[in-house]
Amino acid sequence: MARIVKKFGGTSVGDVTRIKNVAARVAKAVEDGHEVVVVLSAMSGMTNQLVGYCREASVMHDAREYDAVLAAGEQITIGLLSICLQDLGVPARSFLGWQVPVRTNDMHGAARIETIETEALEKCLSEGRVAVVAGFQGIARDNRIATLGRGGSDTSAVAVAAAVKADRCDIYTDVDGVYTTDPRIVPKARKLEKITYEEMLEMASLGAKVLQTRSVALAMNFGVRVQVLSSFEDLPGTLVVSEDEIVEQEVVSGIAYSRGEAKVTVVGLEDRPGQVSHLFAPLADKNINVDMIVQSASEDGNRTDLTFTVPEDDLARAVEVLESNKEEMKFLDLVYRAGVVKVSVVGVGMRSHAGVARKMFDTLAEKSINVQVISTSEIKISVIIDAEYTELAVRALHTAYGLDVTTEA
Amino acid sequence: MARIVKKFGGTSVGDVTRIKNVAARVAKAVEDGHEVVVVLSAMSGMTNQLVGYCREASVMHDAREYDAVLAAGEQITIGLLSICLQDLGVPARSFLGWQVPVRTNDMHGAARIETIETEALEKCLSEGRVAVVAGFQGIARDNRIATLGRGGSDTSAVAVAAAVKADRCDIYTDVDGVYTTDPRIVPKARKLEKITYEEMLEMASLGAKVLQTRSVALAMNFGVRVQVLSSFEDLPGTLVVSEDEIVEQEVVSGIAYSRGEAKVTVVGLEDRPGQVSHLFAPLADKNINVDMIVQSASEDGNRTDLTFTVPEDDLARAVEVLESNKEEMKFLDLVYRAGVVKVSVVGVGMRSHAGVARKMFDTLAEKSINVQVISTSEIKISVIIDAEYTELAVRALHTAYGLDVTTEA
Numbered sequence: 001m002a003r004i005v006k007k008f009g010g011t012s013v014g015d016v017t018r019i020k021n022v023a024a025r026v027a028k029a030v031e032d033g034h035e036v037v038v039v040l041s042a043m044s045g046m047t048n049q050l051v052g053y054c055r056e057a058s059v060m061h062d063a064r065e066y067d068a069v070l071a072a073g074e075q076i077t078i079g080l081l082s083i084c085l086q087d088l089g090v091p092a093r094s095f096l097g098w099q100v101p102v103r104t105n106d107m108h109g110a111a112r113i114e115t116i117e118t119e120a121l122e123k124c125l126s127e128g129r130v131a132v133v134a135g136f137q138g139i140a141r142d143n144r145i146a147t148l149g150r151g152g153s154d155t156s157a158v159a160v161a162a163a164v165k166a167d168r169c170d171i172y173t174d175v176d177g178v179y180t181t182d183p184r185i186v187p188k189a190r191k192l193e194k195i196t197y198e199e200m201l202e203m204a205s206l207g208a209k210v211l212q213t214r215s216v217a218l219a220m221n222f223g224v225r226v227q228v229l230s231s232f233e234d235l236p237g238t239l240v241v242s243e244d245e246i247v248e249q250e251v252v253s254g255i256a257y258s259r260g261e262a263k264v265t266v267v268g269l270e271d272r273p274g275q276v277s278h279l280f281a282p283l284a285d286k287n288i289n290v291d292m293i294v295q296s297a298s299e300d301g302n303r304t305d306l307t308f309t310v311p312e313d314d315l316a317r318a319v320e321v322l323e324s325n326k327e328e329m330k331f332l333d334l335v336y337r338a339g340v341v342k343v344s345v346v347g348v349g350m351r352s353h354a355g356v357a358r359k360m361f362d363t364l365a366e367k368s369i370n371v372q373v374i375s376t377s378e379i380k381i382s383v384i385i386d387a388e389y390t391e392l393a394v395r396a397l398h399t400a401y402g403l404d405v406t407t408e409a
Numbered sequence: 410m411a412r413i414v415k416k417f418g419g420t421s422v423g424d425v426t427r428i429k430n431v432a433a434r435v436a437k438a439v440e441d442g443h444e445v446v447v448v449l450s451a452m453s454g455m456t457n458q459l460v461g462y463c464r465e466a467s468v469m470h471d472a473r474e475y476d477a478v479l480a481a482g483e484q485i486t487i488g489l490l491s492i493c494l495q496d497l498g499v500p501a502r503s504f505l506g507w508q509v510p511v512r513t514n515d516m517h518g519a520a521r522i523e524t525i526e527t528e529a530l531e532k533c534l535s536e537g538r539v540a541v542v543a544g545f546q547g548i549a550r551d552n553r554i555a556t557l558g559r560g561g562s563d564t565s566a567v568a569v570a571a572a573v574k575a576d577r578c579d580i581y582t583d584v585d586g587v588y589t590t591d592p593r594i595v596p597k598a599r600k601l602e603k604i605t606y607e608e609m610l611e612m613a614s615l616g617a618k619v620l621q622t623r624s625v626a627l628a629m630n631f632g633v634r635v636q637v638l639s640s641f642e643d644l645p646g647t648l649v650v651s652e653d654e655i656v657e658q659e660v661v662s663g664i665a666y667s668r669g670e671a672k673v674t675v676v677g678l679e680d681r682p683g684q685v686s687h688l689f690a691p692l693a694d695k696n697i698n699v700d701m702i703v704q705s706a707s708e709d710g711n712r713t714d715l716t717f718t719v720p721e722d723d724l725a726r727a728v729e730v731l732e733s734n735k736e737e738m739k740f741l742d743l744v745y746r747a748g749v750v751k752v753s754v755v756g757v758g759m760r761s762h763a764g765v766a767r768k769m770f771d772t773l774a775e776k777s778i779n780v781q782v783i784s785t786s787e788i789k790i791s792v793i794i795d796a797e798y799t800e801l802a803v804r805a806l807h808t809a810y811g812l813d814v815t816t817e818a
Contacts, residue, residue: 016465050485056425057489058496065495068503069488072481076459079478080466086474087467094477098507099552143508 002167003035003125007135007157010044012172012231013077016084022172022231023084026130030090035125037164039135039157040081042073063108064144067137071097071145074134074153082132092130095120097145102138102156104146111146113138113155116163125164133160154215162222169224171211172231177238178203178210180403181255185391188404192253194239194246199253202346202380216240243348251356252347252401255394261291261340262315263372263384264308266322268332271304279306279329282321288314292342292375292382303332307373309384312338340372341390344382345397357381363400369393411576412444412534416544416566419453421581421640422486425493431640432493435539439499444534446573448544448566449490451482472517476546476556480506483543483562491541501539504529506554511547511565513555520555522547522564525572534573542569563624571631578633580620581640586647587612587619589812590664594800597813601662603648603655608662611755611789625649652757660765661756661810664803670700670749671724672781672793673717675731677741680713688715688738691730697723701751701784701791712741716782718793721747749781750799753791754806766790772809778802 006026013019022038029036041047050070054061078094085092100120104111124131135153140146148155154171161169176191178200183189195203197220201213210228219226219240229237243249269275276295283290288310296305310318315338322334350356360381364371369392373384385393398404415435422428431447438445450456459479463470487503494501509529513520533540544562549555557564563580570578585600587609592598604612606629610622619637628635628649638646652658678684685704692699702717719727724747731743759765769790773780778801782793794802807813 016462019466053425053485053489054492057428057492060496061492062495065488065491065503067488068505069485069492072484072488075481075484076462076478079474079476079481080462082474083463083466083470083478086471087469094474096477096554145505 001033001035003037003164004029005037005039005157005161005164005166005169006172007039007153007170008041008172008231009153009174010041010047011174013040013042013081014044016080019077019080020084023081023088023090025231025234026081026085027088027090030130037121037125037131037133037160037166038081039133039153039160040074040077041135041153042070042077046073046076064142064146067108067145067147070147071134071137074136078132078134082130085130085132090130091128092132093124094132094134095124096134097137098139100133100138100160102133102159104138104140104148106140106142106146108140108144108146110149111138111140113148113159116159118163121160121164152212154212155218158215158218158222158224158226161224161226162218167225168227169219170227170229170237171215172229173210174231175210175228176230176233176235177228178240178254180253181394181398182257185257185394186255186398186404189398190403190405192238193236194241195253196243196246196348197240198243198348198379199346200240202344202377203254203256211240249349250347250402251349251353252345252403253349254346255397255401255403256344256346257390257394258342258344259387259390260312261309261342261384262312262318262336262338263340264310264315264318264322264334264336266306266329266331267335268303269306270330271302275329276306279322282325283310283318286317286321288318288321292373292384294373294375309340309342309373339387340384341387342382342384343390343393343397344380345401346380348379350381351378359400360397363396364393367392367396410442410444412446412573413438414446414448414566414570414573414575414578415581416448416562416579417450417581417640418562418583419450419456420583422449422451422490423453425489428486428489429493432490432497432499434640434643435490435494436497436499439539446530446534446540446542446569446575447490448542448562448569449483449486450544450562451479451486455482455485473551473553473555476517476554479556480543480546480554483545487541487543491539494539494541499539500537501541502533503541503543504533505543506546507548509542509547509569511542511568513547513549513557515549515551515555517549517553517555519558520547520549522557522568525568527572530569530573561621563621564627567624567627567631567633567635570633570635571627576634577636578628579636579638579646580624581638582619583640584619584637585639585642585644586637587649587663589662590803590807591666594666594803595664595807595813598807599812599814601647602645603650604662605652605655605757606649607652607757607788608755609649611753611786612663612665620649658758659756659811660758660762661754661812662758663755664806664810664812665753665755666799666803667751667753668796668799669721670718670751670793671721671727671745671747672749673719673724673727673731673743673745675715675738675740676744677712678715679739680711684738685715688731688740691734692719692727695726695730697727697730701782701793703782703784718749718751718782748796749793750796751791751793752799752802752806753789754810755789757788759790760787768809769806772805773802776801776805
């Protein structure tokens with residue numbers, strides 16, 4: 001017998017028929033002898049509808065009232081799932097954020113979970129009942145409902161799993177696991193049986209949008225074993241676990257890519273302390289997210305070139321901000337271009353293996369793909385290339401690192 | 410400055426545009442210097458949608474889960490109204506049932522309010538803010554959401570008004586007040602400026618569906634002054650108050666009627682103690698609501714005729730129940746007919762005025778309308794007549810008791 005937290009997203013509970021499917025799946029786990037806590041999102045579409053109402057009411061809506069409105073979505077699905085489970089003869093009861101309670105800070109609309117009291121949940125489980133918990137919501141110190149922000153249900157699930165010391169947290173999504181790369185580009189992409197938290201973090205933030213980055217970080221901190229699996233098929237998914245659970249670590253676990261990037265080079269920037277932060281401060285003020293930053297060596301010790309990437313959609317604003325501060329920032333020229341892509345090779349194994357970077361550059365060179373920017377971390381290497389080479393680069397790298405699926409008997 | 414509770418129903422908060430209209434109306438009261446508590450229903454249609462979901466989930470749904478699902482409706486409207494009020498510069502905050510808290514018993518789905526704690530509401534008002542309270546819901550002893558049953562928002566409003574000792578409870582509806590009779594039948598019907606609780610109870614239960622009977626009874630018990638008024642026009646409505654507030658009481662305040670009645674006569678019932686309750690017990694078991702009951706004098710002291718009314722829709726079942734128990738109940742025959750109507754003359758003034766009943770019978774006789782059953786209480790006289798005479802009877806009585814509107818300069 002295991003204790004399992006199961007989280008289902010908005011698509012999985014999009015209507016009552018689907019909620020019944022979720023109930024059947026949960027009933028199966030209960031039949032198998034497991035203790036189950038379910039965490040749910042709102043029906044797909046419902047959250048958008050409620051957000052729309054709030055916007056129509058006022059563009060400057062009070063975050064506490066917005067939270068009260070939005071939290072109604074999960075209230076509906078947890079009640080309905082409890083009814084469906086009971087209908088299958090599975091004892092169940094729903095828990096709203098304030099009933100658990102899931103205590104958060106007072107940052108309404110983007111609250112952080114502080115503690116989850118487990119007494120009520122433990123009592124429910126000890127009575128042989130399924131606890132059905134509203135994701136995305138908690139109760140703030142001001143005794144009002146607080147939501148965790150978009151995608152917060154994954155975070156709720158992992159936090160609940162940590163609190164009740166669950167053996168596993170199953171996150172049901174519309175994909176059946178984490179792949180070595182995007183199967184739409186590489187048909188030979190393999191579903192990973194296991195992946196480490198660190199790799200998952202790199203994969204997630206690089207555009208392989210399977211799990212919320214925030215929930216992966218939480219799982220890593222509390223050592224919660226997470227499984228990503230399909231809500232529509234009955235197959236094992238991918239386990240996201242700590243490194244020591246993976247006996248034979250591959251050097252590279254996956255190839256990620258992120259389209260819609262733009263590259264900006266500030267030419268001839270005066271090379272003196274504080275100049276870089278001086279450059280990025282106005283961008284941060286405008287909420288422009290700067291990603292890769294590479295500074296080239298200064299030739300004469302006085303001036304330097306600085307290259308960074310921003311989301312393509314923010315390029316025009318970024319250029320405007322920089323141009324308007326050109327005098328003050330003392331740089332000579334601005335060169336920029338949209339239509340670039342970031343391709344990354346990710347793997348905890350590369351820590352102990354030399355030659356991973358070299359293989360990447362060799363592979364891209366063989367295909368005559370020009371590398372424009374390079375950035376590395378302990379477990380990943382990212383390059384910026386022209387967007388038109390995306391598929392070619394991803395496929396070549398996938399093969400080069402031996403990730404292609406092998407046809408087995 | 411007065412303290413006013415304002416209740417708006419589902420039609421008044423049917424979409425965000427209408428919620429903005431409600432906000433404007435509340436803002437006006439605040440500008441006029443009043444302290445305001447607002448009680449809201451869910452958006453019209455929303456409650457039905459949520460009930461539909463629950464039914465689809467299971468025909469035998471857990472009332473506690475049903476309550477959690479349904480209570481989401483008011484959660485949405487109170488958040489939205491608070492946002493709209495703030496948008497108009499009126500400080501406001503929403504209160505869910507458990508936040509007030511409105512404490513109820515554990516009868517989920519049809520809970521009764523036990524107490525309303527006023528500390529949080531008083532604090533909100535003392536800070537110069539509007540308190541926006543979710544109607545229809547409270548928190549039961551089991552720490553779970555309980556709903557008050559259909560139409561419970563009127564009851565919530567009156568209960569909140571009693572708790573915060575409001576000067577008045579305004580109930581906004583789709584009619585602009587209480588009329589002497591149905592204006593669709595009698596164009597000369599007058600809007601009443603005031604009506605007593607007792608009369609309102611009789612009018613409400615007789616088919617003048619303006620206020621929930623339950624909320625009127627509550628208002629009477631706690632002496633809450635209730636005003637019924639239109640949510641779409643800006644006119645004073647009808648005040649429902651205690652008798653001593655009405656200086657010049659008219660003898661008759663209104664003529665009510667109730668269609669869809671059926672009459673059943675049990676002929677030759679054995680006249681011995683307990684026989685009547687013996688007759689009605691199986692009807693009650695089948696949830697058939699018996700209304701007027703009249704027993705004719707027994708001729709020989711052994712057998713009697715008993716006539717009663719039931720809703721037309723229940724007639725077939727009522728007859729079936731009685732026939733199947735005919736042997737046991739020892740009656741001779743059963744005579745019944747649908748297509749009758751109950752017409753009532755209501756007025757607290759008739760207590761101290763003789764001749765009210767006589768005027769009724771004279772008026773009906775003049776129009777050759779046959780009275781089939783008569784039943785009286787302290788403040789009303791009801792008769793059963795053929796449905797085809799409904800309009801004729803109501804109009805004639807309305808004129809006879811001097812209720813027709815008089816054209817004034």
